[in-house]
Amino acid sequence: xxxxxxxxxxxxxxxxxxxxxxxxxxxxxxxxxxxxxxxxxxxxxxxxxxxxxxxxxxxxxxxxxxxxxxxxxxxxxxxxxxxxxxxxxxxxxxxxxxxxxxxxxxxxxxxxxxxxxxxxxxxxxxxxxxxxxxxxxxxxxxxxxxxxxxxxxxxxxxxxxxxxxxxxxxxxxx
Amino acid sequence: xxxxxxxxxxxxxxxxxxxxxxxxxxxxxxxxxxxxxxxxxxxxxxxxxxxxxxxxxxxxxxxxxxxxxxxxxxxxxxxxxxxxxxxxxxxxxxxxxxxxxxxxxxxxxxxxxxxxxxxxxxxxxxxxxxxxxxxxxxxxxxxxxxxxxxxxxxxxxxxxxxxxxxxxxxxxxxxxxxxxxxxxxxxxxxxxxxxxxxxxxxxxxxxxxxxxxxxxxxxxxxxxxxxxxxxxxxxxxxxxxxxxxxxxxxxxxxxxxxxxxxxxxxxxxxxxxxxxxxxxxxxxxxxxxxxxxxxxxxxxxxxxxxxxxxxxxxxxxxxxxxxxxxxxxxxxxxxxxxxxxxxxxxxxxxxxxxxxxxxxxxxxxxxxxxxxxxxxxxxxxxxxxxxxxxxxxxxxxxxxxxxxxxxxxxxxxxxxxxxxxxxxxxxxxxxxxxxxxxxxxxxxxxxx
Numbered sequence: 001x002x003x004x005x006x007x008x009x010x011x012x013x014x015x016x017x018x019x020x021x022x023x024x025x026x027x028x029x030x031x032x033x034x035x036x037x038x039x040x041x042x043x044x045x046x047x048x049x050x051x052x053x054x055x056x057x058x059x060x061x062x063x064x065x066x067x068x069x070x071x072x073x074x075x076x077x078x079x080x081x082x083x084x085x086x087x088x089x090x091x092x093x094x095x096x097x098x099x100x101x102x103x104x105x106x107x108x109x110x111x112x113x114x115x116x117x118x119x120x121x122x123x124x125x126x127x128x129x130x131x132x133x134x135x136x137x138x139x140x141x142x143x144x145x146x147x148x149x150x151x152x153x154x155x156x157x158x159x160x161x162x163x164x165x166x167x168x169x170x171x172x173x174x
Numbered sequence: 175x176x177x178x179x180x181x182x183x184x185x186x187x188x189x190x191x192x193x194x195x196x197x198x199x200x201x202x203x204x205x206x207x208x209x210x211x212x213x214x215x216x217x218x219x220x221x222x223x224x225x226x227x228x229x230x231x232x233x234x235x236x237x238x239x240x241x242x243x244x245x246x247x248x249x250x251x252x253x254x255x256x257x258x259x260x261x262x263x264x265x266x267x268x269x270x271x272x273x274x275x276x277x278x279x280x281x282x283x284x285x286x287x288x289x290x291x292x293x294x295x296x297x298x299x300x301x302x303x304x305x306x307x308x309x310x311x312x313x314x315x316x317x318x319x320x321x322x323x324x325x326x327x328x329x330x331x332x333x334x335x336x337x338x339x340x341x342x343x344x345x346x347x348x349x350x351x352x353x354x355x356x357x358x359x360x361x362x363x364x365x366x367x368x369x370x371x372x373x374x375x376x377x378x379x380x381x382x383x384x385x386x387x388x389x390x391x392x393x394x395x396x397x398x399x400x401x402x403x404x405x406x407x408x409x410x411x412x413x414x415x416x417x418x419x420x421x422x423x424x425x426x427x428x429x430x431x432x433x434x435x436x437x438x439x440x441x442x443x444x445x446x447x448x449x450x451x452x453x454x455x456x457x458x459x460x461x462x463x464x465x466x467x468x469x470x471x472x473x474x475x476x477x478x479x480x481x482x483x484x485x486x487x488x489x490x491x492x493x494x495x496x497x498x499x500x501x502x503x504x505x506x507x508x509x510x511x512x513x514x515x516x517x518x519x520x521x522x523x524x525x526x527x528x529x530x531x532x533x534x535x536x537x538x539x540x541x542x543x544x545x546x547x548x549x550x551x552x553x554x555x556x557x558x559x560x561x562x563x564x565x566x567x568x569x570x571x572x573x574x575x576x577x578x579x580x581x582x583x584x585x586x587x588x589x590x591x592x593x594x595x596x597x598x599x600x601x602x603x604x605x606x607x608x609x610x611x612x613x614x615x616x617x618x619x620x621x622x
Contacts, residue, residue, distance in 0.1 A: 012353070017353060018248065018249075019353035019354060019376075020353055021248060022245055022248075025241050025244050025245055025248075026241060029237065029240065029241045029244060030234075030237055033237065033240065037233070043233065043562075044566055045601075045603075047240055047243075048603065050240070050244075051240070051243060051244050051247060052606075054244045054247075054248075055244065055247050055248060055584075058248050059584070085603070088602060088603065089601075089602055089603070110229055110232070113225055113226070113229050114229070128226075129230075132226045132227060132229075132230040133230045133233065133234065136192075138193060153188065153193050156187075157184060157187040157188055158187075160187040160219060160222070160223075161183060161184075161187050163222065163226075164215075164218060164219060164222060167222065168218075
């Protein structure tokens with residue numbers, strides 16, 4: 001975590017220093033986006049919500065007392081916005097591939113993979129997304145998700161196994 | 175595959191993730207050598223690992239663009255505008271004009287107060303000389319010294335014959351605003367040029383502010399401190415008892431007259447003290463020291479020294495176009511305005527300017543529905559519509575556009591919408607729209 005690095009930058013932001021917030025965006029947007037992508041399972045929605053989270057962070061930064069905990073704080077904002085988004089969307093938690101695929105639609109390798117990832121339960125999809133998108137480091141994922149290191153490893157493992165089943169199930173059905 | 179293999183699957187997944195111990199890896203390898211089914215499983219997971227890595231790396235290529243969009247949204251937010259204004263205001267407040275004018279106010283205050291406090295000084299003479307001296311100043315070079323930094327801030331000011339501000343130049347060292355780096359500001363002919371020299375992390379750029387936005391505002395501010403107007407304000411301040419002036423004229427005639435101005439509680443500048451050093455011969459201020467009251471004592475803040483009174487400043491000093499290297503990025507806000515209004519004919523402009531947030535949102539999504547990307551671009555600050563956006567939103571069907579609402583957190587409007595995408599899925603969300611931009615009409619404020 002960049003706690004000590006963030007502290008002085010956050011303080012500068014609290015003095016209306018816009019340029020300082022750009023530093024935080026560069027440093028944390030990736031993590032925020034990875035979390036949103038993991039929770040929402042959709043690139044465009046993740047981008048919308050991640051952007052909204054960073055903007056909300058900018059507007060609310062003066063209220064952040066523990067300046068060294070910016071990352072945990074902004075991830076919490078992002079997570080809440082994701083849930084808010086899902087509630088508004090009134091979607092099912094997991095969209096089946098059938099719902100998303102239209103008859104005759106061309107299925108690329110990436111598309112199949114994306115659909116399979118979406119079908120993972122959220123508690124597995126989030127660590128898997130963060131793992132692959134955010135440096136392949138289970139320890140930092142554990143910190144960001146506030147879970148144990150072994151817990152993070154277990155979830156990544158379960159996600160990989162389940163993803164394999166989803167991908168092979170599809171192959172067998174085709 | 176037997177029950178042992180089921181347990182091995184966990185280890186294979188862990189192997190790919192790279193969290194197995196050396197001993198576990200050896201044991202696993204031994205099993206893989208013996209079990210074809212597990213070898214296939216391991217190979218499949220490894221292939222999937224590569225696929226996942228490539229898949230997410232592809233998404234990652236768009237991250238910089240997304241970050242830029244976030245920063246753009248922040249730039250359009252109320253707080254950032256305030257911050258930008260603050261930057262200009264901070265620059266101005268540190269300007270020589272302000273200091274010069276403040277000095278003029280003090281000088282006049284001193285001269286007038288001499289009548290009260292020091293009958294030994296030929297007051298009428300001092301008053302007339304100082305006021306006259308200030309009015310005759312056409313050029314001045316000022317250096318601002320901060321005790322924590324060696325490099326001073328520097329200012330050059332040129333007035334016309336009537337004493338009206340003509341051009342000004344500021345040099346701000348990087349310590350003044352480390353996030354910006356060193357910068358030069360030039361004000362001339364109703365426009366401001368701001369040259370950010372860049373930092374190790376940020377590229378430099380030359381920003382030209384449009385007339386009505388920055389330059390006129392700056393000019394009005396500078397006029398506010400015009401010495402002629404300052405005299406009137408001084409009379410008012412005296413009448414209101416907002417400042418206490420003390421004059422010390424040392425017996426040693428080589429030493430300057432020292433004028434101490436202490437702001438009283440009735441003044442907005444209460445708690446501040448300024449000490450001016452006035453040249454006996456010219457009656458002009460040579461330096462000003464600034465103090466602030468802390469723990470019952472006036473603590474020194476900084477010094478401004480005034481040089482080269484009426485020494486003509488070369489015209490090149492007030493022209494950054496030639497001075498700034500050709501490879502420095504140039505940002506012209508007038509040009510940006512044209513960019514934002516791209517594709518809109520003068521006849522049509524009024525129509526777009528008069529759109530309400532809801533009307534804008536309807537036209538916006540209709541453009542997506544019609545795949546009319548030129549129309550959509552009129553509501554975006556981007557230079558082009560990304561292909562993935564076209565793929566995602568193109569051909570959508572509008573289900574409903576709700577009533578706009580706003581929140582304390584965002585200066586613009588949120589317009590709820592529900593659309594059916596070409597993929598068949600329904601998207602129900604809100605479009606953030608704002609008219610706080612250069613063209614002052616509603617456009618999409620970031621992602622949608």
